[in-house]
Each structure stands twice: as C-alpha cells, then as structure tokens.
Amino acid sequence: MRFALRIWRQEDRGAEGRFERYEVSDIDPEASFLEMLDVLNERLVSDGERAIAFDSDCREGICGACSLTIDGTPHGPRQVTTCQVFMRDFPDGAELTVEPFRSSSFPVLRDLVTDRSALDRIVEAGGYVSVGTGPKPEPNAVPVHPEVQEAAMDAAICIGCGACVAACPNGAAMLFTGAKVTHLNLLPQGEPEADHRTRAMVRQMDDEGFGGCTNHGECQVVCPQEISIKVIGELNRDYRKAMVHKLRARRGSIKPQ
Amino acid sequence: MPKHDVLVIGAGLAGQRAALAAAEQGVSVGIVSKVHPVRSHSNAAQGGINAALEEDDSWESHAFDTIKGSDYLGDQDAIEVMCREAPDELLRLEHIGVTFHRDEAGRLGPRAFGGASAARTYYVADITGQAIMHVLYEQMMKFADRIDRYEEWFVTALVIADDGDCAGAVTRNISDGSMEVFEAKSVILATGGHGQMYRPTTNALICTGDGMALAYRAGAELMDMEMIQYHPTTLAGRGFLITEGARGEGAQLLNARGERFMERYAPNKMELASRDVVSRAEQTEIDEGRGFENGTVALDITVVPRKRIHEALREIVLVGRDFAGVDITREPIHIKPGNHYAMGGVKTDTQGQTNIAGLYAAGEVACVSVHGGNRLGANSLLDTLIFGRRAGEDAARRGKRLKFKRASKAALADEQARIAAILDRERGSGRRISELRAELGATMDQHLAVFRDEQGMATALDVVRRLKHEAKTAYIDDRGAVFNQDVLGALELGFMLDCAECACVAGLHRKESRGAHYRTDYPERNDAEWLKHIDLSLDTEGPEITYSDVTITQWEPAERTY
Numbered sequence: 001m002r003f004a005l006r007i008w009r010q011e012d013r014g015a016e017g018r019f020e021r022y023e024v025s026d027i028d029p030e031a032s033f034l035e036m037l038d039v040l041n042e043r044l045v046s047d048g049e050r051a052i053a054f055d056s057d058c059r060e061g062i063c064g065a066c067s068l069t070i071d072g073t074p075h076g077p078r079q080v081t082t083c084q085v086f087m088r089d090f091p092d093g094a095e096l097t098v099e100p101f102r103s104s105s106f107p108v109l110r111d112l113v114t115d116r117s118a119l120d121r122i123v124e125a126g127g128y129v130s131v132g133t134g135p136k137p138e139p140n141a142v143p144v145h146p147e148v149q150e151a152a153m154d155a156a157i158c159i160g161c162g163a164c165v166a167a168c169p170n171g172a173a174m175l176f177t178g179a180k181v182t183h184l185n186l187l188p189q190g191e192p193e194a195d196h197r198t199r200a201m202v203r204q205m206d207d208e209g210f211g212g213c214t215n216h217g218e219c220q221v222v223c224p225q226e227i228s229i230k231v232i233g234e235l236n237r238d239y240r241k242a243m244v245h246k247l248r249a250r251r252g253s254i255k256p257q
Numbered sequence: 258m259p260k261h262d263v264l265v266i267g268a269g270l271a272g273q274r275a276a277l278a279a280a281e282q283g284v285s286v287g288i289v290s291k292v293h294p295v296r297s298h299s300n301a302a303q304g305g306i307n308a309a310l311e312e313d314d315s316w317e318s319h320a321f322d323t324i325k326g327s328d329y330l331g332d333q334d335a336i337e338v339m340c341r342e343a344p345d346e347l348l349r350l351e352h353i354g355v356t357f358h359r360d361e362a363g364r365l366g367p368r369a370f371g372g373a374s375a376a377r378t379y380y381v382a383d384i385t386g387q388a389i390m391h392v393l394y395e396q397m398m399k400f401a402d403r404i405d406r407y408e409e410w411f412v413t414a415l416v417i418a419d420d421g422d423c424a425g426a427v428t429r430n431i432s433d434g435s436m437e438v439f440e441a442k443s444v445i446l447a448t449g450g451h452g453q454m455y456r457p458t459t460n461a462l463i464c465t466g467d468g469m470a471l472a473y474r475a476g477a478e479l480m481d482m483e484m485i486q487y488h489p490t491t492l493a494g495r496g497f498l499i500t501e502g503a504r505g506e507g508a509q510l511l512n513a514r515g516e517r518f519m520e521r522y523a524p525n526k527m528e529l530a531s532r533d534v535v536s537r538a539e540q541t542e543i544d545e546g547r548g549f550e551n552g553t554v555a556l557d558i559t560v561v562p563r564k565r566i567h568e569a570l571r572e573i574v575l576v577g578r579d580f581a582g583v584d585i586t587r588e589p590i591h592i593k594p595g596n597h598y599a600m601g602g603v604k605t606d607t608q609g610q611t612n613i614a615g616l617y618a619a620g621e622v623a624c625v626s627v628h629g630g631n632r633l634g635a636n637s638l639l640d641t642l643i644f645g646r647r648a649g650e651d652a653a654r655r656g657k658r659l660k661f662k663r664a665s666k667a668a669l670a671d672e673q674a675r676i677a678a679i680l681d682r683e684r685g686s687g688r689r690i691s692e693l694r695a696e697l698g699a700t701m702d703q704h705l706a707v708f709r710d711e712q713g714m715a716t717a718l719d720v721v722r723r724l725k726h727e728a729k730t731a732y733i734d735d736r737g738a739v740f741n742q743d744v745l746g747a748l749e750l751g752f753m754l755d756c757a758e759c760a761c762v763a764g765l766h767r768k769e770s771r772g773a774h775y776r777t778d779y780p781e782r783n784d785a786e787w788l789k790h791i792d793l794s795l796d797t798e799g800p801e802i803t804y805s806d807v808t809i810t811q812w813e814p815a816e817r818t819y
Contacts, residue, residue: 045743046734049734051734053742058461058462060301060580061572061576062300063301065292084575084580109739109740127398129352129354129396143359145359145363146363149356156354158391160295183356184354189351189354
C-alpha cells in the first residue's frame, strides 16, 4: 500500500513545530501503524535524516506508551491503542495527518512524544490506599461481591495513555481521574479514604490546568480500554459527597477524614 | 549528583516492590527506569499469581510443583521461601486495591494453571500484571517524599568503588542526553529479561538484558543462562502471547488432523503440563508434519463457555481479533511455541544479594534460582514481588548501617567517552544496528529454541561473536542529544550480545537435557553429572565457567511425568 503522511516535527520542548510531508510505498497492509513508521524511520535514517521520535513499547495494546493523533483522532480510527491500528484500516493512497496528543497539559517533548506527567501528579495527590489492615487477616474476612469487583476492575483497567484528555474539547482529565477514583472508592479497602482521595485528586486535576467535563463524551469514544463515561458520574457524585461531608464537618456535625 | 541509600534500576513489579519495601524502612530511594514505570513489561503478565491460599492447599505442594517444574534445577531453599511467603504477599496486594477475581460468594477465586496440582492462581481477568503494577505505582506515589523517580533515564554502567562494593550507576537522561553518576549505598537491579535477543518474542522492545549485562561487566556471576523458556501459545509471526489461563479455563490443543495430541505426551495433565513439555509436544507435531502449513498447531478456546471467555479472557479476545483476525469464541486460533522468559540471570541468594557487596538483583533479571530449568506459569509475578521485597528490605538495612562510598568520577568519564565514540563513528563504516539486531534475533530463534544440538549452538555462538565484532563499528545516524534512540539501540545491542554469548556458551556446555534446555544429541537428563548450576563470570576472552550445587532440602530428584 501507499500513503502520504503529514507528520508533526518539533525539535524539543518549546521549539516551534511544523508539519512535514512524507510518502511511503510498499507498505504491508498487515503492518501496524507503528511498524509503518518504523519503515519510514529506517528510510529517513539511511538518507541521513533524523528519525521521527514517538513513544512505543509493548506493541500489543497494554502498556499505554503509544500516543499518536491520526487524522484528528487520538490513537486513530478504531478505539484501540495506536500499535493496534493496522494499515489495512485505511484506504490505499490515503493522506494521513499524524500529530502528538494535543493538550496544553501535555507539552510536546519532541515530534510525537509528549510529557504526560500531569496524570502522575493527579495520582500522587491521593490516588492510593494507605490505611493498614493489620497483621494476617483472614483472606475472605470481607467478601467482595463479584459485581463490585468487576465494576472496580472495569475502572482499574485504565492504562493511563491520556487519549481521553487529547480527545476532549475541554482538555479534561475527568475520565482518567474518574477511573482512578472509581476503582479505589468502590472497594472496601479504598472506602475509608474516599473523601480525601476524591477532593485531593480533583484539586490536583484543576491545578494542572485540565478543563472540566461538559458531557461531550469524546473521551469514552477513544478510550482503548473502553472505560465508560459513567466513571465521571461516579467522580462527580463522590466529589459532591466529599464536599458535603467537609461542609458538615466545618459546622461540627461530623468528624472530617 | 543524585544520592540515595538505595538505588533501584528498573521499575516493573520487582523494582517497584523493592522501592516500596526500602521506603517503608525509612531510607531514601531512587528508582530509575528507561521508560515510564507503568509502561514496564510486567504489564504483559496476563494469567495470574500463584499462592497456596485455599484451605486444602499447602505451601509444600506449591513448592513441590515448582521444583518438579524446574526439572530439579531450582534451589529448594529459595523455592521454600517464595512459596511460604506467597499468601501474605497476595493478601497485601488485595489490601492495597488489586481487584482479584471473586466468586459468587464474594470470595477470592483462583484458576487452574500449568504444572500445578491445585488451582492456586489468583488473577485479574487476563490483565493481572497491569492491575498489580498500577496499584504498586500508586503506592510509590504515596511515598513521594522518600522515593525519587527518574523516568526515562538509561543506565549505561554500574559504579564499583575501590574496595569492590557497588556504589552507584552511570546514567544518561534520555530526554536531553546529559550523563550523571547516581551514588548509592546499595543498587538493586530489576531490569527484567533479555527476550529481545530473540525474534519473534513475547517480550516488549525494552527487554534487552540490560541488568544481566551490567552486572556481568561489573564482575557479578550469571547462572542458568542456557535456560530460556518458549511459551507454548504465541501467535505466529509477531509473537503475541495467548495466556496459559486459556488452557487453565479448558482450551485444548489440536494438530492439523484435529487430534488432541497432548494425550500422547502428558496423558494426565494434558494441556496443563509444564511449559517446556507442552512446547516440545507442539514442536514435535509441527516438525513431524502434523501441524498446519504455516508451522503452527491450533488452540481451541471455543470449548470454554462464551460468557466465561468474555469474563476471564477478555484481552485475548482483543488480541485474537486485532492481531490474528480471529474470533476466539467461534474458531480455533493458530499458535506455536515462542520465546518468552529467561530462567537464568544474575546469581543471587534469597535476599537478592549478588557476589558483589551492595549489588542486588530481583525479578527476571535475577536467578535465585526458583525457576531452575523451567518456570511454572504465574510464578514469575510471585518471584518479582517476593524477591523484590526481600532485596529492598535487605538493601535498606544495609543503607542504615553504612556510609556512602566515594563513587569515582572516572566511571562517568569512561562512559561519556564510550558514548561519544559511538556517536562519532563514520557513516557507512560498518553495518546498521537494526541489521545486527535482526540477525541476532533470527539466529537465536533458530538455534537456541525448543530443540537444540551441538552444531546449532556452535553456529549461534560463532554468529554472536561475529556480531560482537561488527557491533564495534556499527554506525548510527542520530548524533543529537534529545531523545536519541539510536545511541540507546547501540548500547542495548551490546547488552543483548553479552547475554546471547552467555546463553550459547552455557548451552553448549550442558551436555544433557533438562527443562527448557532439550538437546537432541543428549536427550536424557543426567543427574549424575549435571545436577548443578553453570555459573558464568566475565574473563578477558568471554565467559568463564564454574559450577555451583543445587540446594536440595526435602525433595530428591525424581523422574518427571505429567
């Protein structure tokens, strides 16, 4: 197959970027999008040009490293990670535009590589369990209903790729934060710290400059893990609950966490 | 210059667990990774983690299965430690938020796995590694005051102080090319395996044997390097993994004639015999003409109820759909044995300590040895967590006791010069790095695979030594400092070639068949001469061979049938 590519090139953080046009031919329809870029890079390198920088690692859809925007859609057209997009998914001879994930909270480091550490800082703010459960409890002392466990797992499945942010017209990180909060808040071991966790993570999310959710729903359409926008509902609900608890605590009716 | 009581290199499960254990002791920790921690290859672990937690199970049974699986090459003291401590470690994971599968009554529910005499594999669908890693990463965040994360830093060499102790590492910041010495009282290697020296492999692009080569070059011993696992169910071509959990759920292996051929090789355990046995059975079927034309046999998952597939094997449904174009709930999928795991690695004791004071190793990079000649499925996650924790705790104790050693500046200058020399090589002066890598991968997959012999391994060793020579002049094109993947590729190739040389040398030396090391010219296990580990240390000409005993506590070697 043959493709024309408009690819974002940028030297480093803060440098001015531009689109460069490349043509590739003899591409195997079974090649993944990243393998097609490998082929292009081999050629650039042998022509003495700088290879296009992009993130990738496992190349089987689980690590969350790859992060391209193809024709305006994070990860491309099929709601999978970029490494699972195949060239057979595009018409022969197509012109494709390839950019990094676009969000003011994800600065471009070089070409198609972005800095997504803002997501880490949201987790750092409180996205963990820190209560101890004492020595050697019986493994099934607190049964967890399989529906609860599955709902928590459906949120825990987030790979932190950041496509939700890149897809959102507001640049919101609420699908990501919602997934993290939902995973822990649903479980009995996460519940005691739920209020603090939710408040701290939402505060950090705002501090990082991510936008707010206005129900566009683009995030769940691009999420390669198919995380449902319902987690944003959970996040809003838990946040409201946490703020109400805080207000009541201020009035002295209950003890804050 | 960054300075930490404990420096962890690698941030997969072993590295994160080590960092956490050390931080809990109150020491300062640095954790360096060449990728973002949650992109580490522990992500790819699908099936689960073993622990004898059920009332009718016992750690002794788990230990015996592991020892038998190892073809009696595993050290039984280390295996005892791992199996005894498994239930507590599993519960700890559960308490910090890993969503292990629950049955209808809300109780933890394990699944069956290969080579095990009881269902003791706890799992999160088929994303167990990912689920654990993200939760451990959250825990590391909790200790952000004590754990400094260095993401996208590449370690080029270990620093050895004048008295012979490990005192840190030389690192390169991938994002800007700057280099520094990270000083530490103890260094824990947790860099994973060397699967990329094979092509195809189930391993991610980052699994290039870095830690094994770094340790070997610094004077540490490597052990069991000939023991390399071929996983029975990988997709032809790209080498993607289909979890053993599929067979645990009841999937069957069929040859092209539709025969369930495991009946002939392992009549009792069938598809759930240990991995070396199943891989050899498949390869025999393929070699004797009973496979499919594309050199595969079939894995029939359709016998598993569809609801159960969607509940317990959902990632595999996607892998089948996206990478093979097959709906695994409706038709069998073509698979073959493929490179998967290094049983061998940096020789350590049960605290993760190597023969160099202050240098530890844990996880796939290490060889304690709990896997011996063949690792059981779902024991690798356990290995990373148990020995990651033990290494972290021991390194922290050492950190509290000792003062910093002076890390010599010479090491930094040497490494800077070495990298400058790579950058300065003339274009066209030799072959390209990517060509050498491809040749190495194909050679290893041809000659050090499921079946081996003298001639094949000798050919492989010749090729590896020629590639080592060619690597000295291989040129790269990117001369820049920012995200220079070319120069990292050159360094990684060097690591892989050291590992490959050791695997070939040890493989040629072990003149018997044991575990994953099956020689057609020596098809029998020979306990009289070879019930021992092959240890390798760097000599001027290459690896020097010595032996160490296999530790036997209560299970005498016996014939192995499944």
